Amino acid sequence: MNVFHHKTKRLWAFVSYAVGSVILLHVFSALTLDRSIEYRRVAYASPKITPSLDGYTIAFVTDTHALPAEKLRQAVEKINAYHPDLLLLGGDFPSQSGAPERSMEILSAVRASDGIYGVEGNHDHFPTLFAAMEKYGITPLSNSGAAIQEGLYLCGVEDLWNRSPNIAEAASGAEEDDFVLLVAHNPDVTMRQDTANVDLVLSGHTHGGQITFLGLWAPALTLRRSITDYGRRFQSGWAKSKDGADVFVSRGTGTFSNIPRVFARPQIIVLTLKSATA
Numbered sequence: 001m002n003v004f005h006h007k008t009k010r011l012w013a014f015v016s017y018a019v020g021s022v023i024l025l026h027v028f029s030a031l032t033l034d035r036s037i038e039y040r041r042v043a044y045a046s047p048k049i050t051p052s053l054d055g056y057t058i059a060f061v062t063d064t065h066a067l068p069a070e071k072l073r074q075a076v077e078k079i080n081a082y083h084p085d086l087l088l089l090g091g092d093f094p095s096q097s098g099a100p101e102r103s104m105e106i107l108s109a110v111r112a113s114d115g116i117y118g119v120e121g122n123h124d125h126f127p128t129l130f131a132a133m134e135k136y137g138i139t140p141l142s143n144s145g146a147a148i149q150e151g152l153y154l155c156g157v158e159d160l161w162n163r164s165p166n167i168a169e170a171a172s173g174a175e176e177d178d179f180v181l182l183v184a185h186n187p188d189v190t191m192r193q194d195t196a197n198v199d200l201v202l203s204g205h206t207h208g209g210q211i212t213f214l215g216l217w218a219p220a221l222t223l224r225r226s227i228t229d230y231g232r233r234f235q236s237g238w239a240k241s242k243d244g245a246d247v248f249v250s251r252g253t254g255t256f257s258n259i260p261r262v263f264a265r266p267q268i269i270v271l272t273l274k275s276a277t278a
Contacts (some may be wrong), residue, residue, distance in 0.1 A: 034261040037075060037253060037268055045274035048179040048199055050151040054275035057082060059110065061268050062090025062185070062204030063121065063252025064103060072106045075253065075268060079110050082270050086148060087112040089138070090204040090250065091121025091159065091185035093129060101132040108136035114148050117141055119156040121185040121205065126163070141183060143169045153178040160186040167193045187234040187249050190241035201247040208236040208251030208264035215263040
């Protein structure tokens with residue numbers, strides 16, 4: 001009996017130690033790494049990317065939410081160090097009075113040779129956001145697109161929750177041989193609409209799950225359907241649309257209502273296009 005009691009005591013001590021260590025690891029991550037922005041470099045190769053576009057660099061910023069203005073300014077300085085050709089904004093910016101204009105003013109300091117384009121998110125009041133974009137020389141995309149370079153067509157859609165995104169309309173101006181890049185705040189739209197005319201989609205919205213267990217299990221994405229209808233499919237990183245288009249989901253740059261990130265480090269994406277024939 002004493003032997004059994006001793007073994008049980010040791011087992012509970014081990015379990016308590018393991019659970020405590022895991023909790024401390026998550027608290028440590030939330031207080032350190034998850035508060036610093038990762039600048040993730042991503043390369044994408046396609047036969048449709050012409051040799052003249054090989055090395056073309058695109059910065060993607062999305063879901064800044066409650067990110068303080070000073071941190072956004074620091075991010076702009078770091079983005080400029082990558083010498084981007086294009087800056088894309090994925091929606092969900094600060095929405096308090098005057099905040100959208102302040103954010104667009106700061107982001108307009110990114111020195112992107114081919115300009116800055118952006119879409120709305122579900123937390124944006126799009127007329128206010130788009131007016132702020134236009135004031136600072138940023139082009140809003142609202143089921144619309146633009147030829148950026150020969151062979152590169154950029155398009156963006158309205159938010160899935162608040163308005164009526166239309167991928168076909170957004171991409172309708174592309175030439176047959178263009179590499180078509182779509183910005184859609186909510187990646188779920190790629191499961192509900194045809195993406196046959198799109199080569200690559202950039203999205204945000206899911207925040208990498210915001211609070212996760214070791215970056216793997218995200219209760220907010222798997223236990224409820226209030227963020228995405230597709231569980232971990234669009235948690236972060238590479239995914240596929242319903243008809244096979246490549247989708248890259250950024251974890252976003254800020255936090256919503258100051259909810260901490262846990263093993264869901266904020267990030268800014270630096271995408272480099274690669275020609276398969278270069």
